[in-house]
Amino acid sequence: MKRKFFWLLGFLGLTALFLIYPAAMAAGVQITTKYALEMLWIFPPILVLMGLADVWVPNTVIDTYLGEQSGLKGVLLAIILGTLPTGPVYMAFPIAAELIRKKAGITNIMIFLGVWASLKIPQIGVEIQFLGLKFAALRFILTLTAILISSFAIGALHKQKEAPGKTTAAEK
């Protein structure tokens, strides 16, 4: 009900703008059409890819693999599993929490969460489409570097506070 009202208001507002500024609005329609076409080209395959990943890579797979691996292999796995075209980051929190309960390394979990939130492979396709390859590549490299540094730092911070004797193999 509220939603319908909102859309109706928007529609009326747009109509009014058309009547007052026909020239600017005509230009606006052209711009919107251009971006709409670009979106129509790229969104269906991305959505299909995400759907396929949901079916073929169930959360339990991520859970098992990331829970057991450590060292360099664990880091690489955290990156790869994070880039898979699965859902938004709030879906990753429960997985990460479960991994912590299973005593997986903090560093790996931080890497996994960071990559999941910002470096999803199909999303990067959309980024290249709209922001250019240079932008996307640079952001990918810098973000991955930052995530690795932060994750090792957080891993070290939390190791100190943890009860002595219990060491997580992933750190250092």
Next chain:
Amino acid sequence: MTALVINGITILILIWSLRKSPAKTKQALKIAFKRGRSLAPLMLLILIVIGLLLAFFPPKIIEQYLGGENSLGQLILAGGIGSLVMVPSLIAFPLAGSLLDAGAGYTPIAAFITTLTMVGFVSLPLELKEMGRRLTLHRNLFALISALLIAMVMGVIL
């Protein structure tokens, strides 16, 4: 070109999936359709916003506010917006791209994208609940700092 490659890859994977399990493939398409439908209103909204933005704020004005020498104000404003709002990045990229096309500088645009994807203000309650206070605080703090640093570096390089 990018779209063509992605469409091609998707079709290949789809064929592989169909051969392996038609039932699972059907389920995947269903999920895709559902997600698309739930994103559709937001997409429409962002398309209208892009149209209005570029129609009423000519490149000259966008350049004046978001372009030029990389000011600290731009960085903080764009980073603040990116941290606070929760827009799926799929939809944020076209918006960011349209501003870039219209003459915005790389630093604010990059700051918006990096904070949007790395810092989650809206999802904080859930993260707190699942991950605990210390980890959540550390993760978001590190993310915010690196997001802004990355944006600055990108502004210098691009």
